[in-house]
Amino acid sequence: MKKNKAVFLDRDGVLNKELGDYVCHLDDFVVLEHNLKPLKELQDRGYLLVIITNQGGVAKGWYSEETLAAMHQRLLDTYAAHGIHISDVYYCRHHPDYNGKCLCRKPGSLMLEKAIARFNVDASQSYFIGDNQRDMMAGEGAGVTGILIKSDQPIGEVLHLIA
Numbered sequence: 577m578k579k580n581k582a583v584f585l586d587r588d589g590v591l592n593k594e595l596g597d598y599v600c601h602l603d604d605f606v607v608l609e610h611n612l613k614p615l616k617e618l619q620d621r622g623y624l625l626v627i628i629t630n631q632g633g634v635a636k637g638w639y640s641e642e643t644l645a646a647m648h649q650r651l652l653d654t655y656a657a658h659g660i661h662i663s664d665v666y667y668c669r670h671h672p673d674y675n676g677k678c679l680c681r682k683p684g685s686l687m688l689e690k691a692i693a694r695f696n697v698d699a700s701q702s703y704f705i706g707d708n709q710r711d712m713m714a715g716e717g718a719g720v721t722g723i724l725i726k727s728d729q730p731i732g733e734v735l736h737l738i739a
Contacts, residue, residue: 579698581702582695590725590731600633607650614732628687632672651665682713683710685715704723707728
């Protein structure tokens, strides 16, 4: 059975505007529209798109699962309106100061490993675009090539790094 290739994407600072800490309110959740065209191009090139994000603000009580779901729905709806399909959103709701150590939080690679297994992904032909070193470590742990960008940097500027 042929394996899929994927581009895994961090959320804050990659898909939505980075606010410096947590995005706690739906009104503050701003989709980075300069990434619509490059994400569509990646999809058209045969890559599955999967979001991998730490959301420790849930553990801290700064926002609810319902607010988080509304943010993710806004993202998915915006992309769908532009013909972009996100295969799934994986998030870690834990925070080490509140829940202790968990296995899913980046820089751990468990969320990526779950997505790789679920979607029959060839990690060696896949990438993780993130704006933090922990994203690169998570990708490396799952056998995926990491591409480090600056917060809010257009993904179009790194498309040449994706085969």
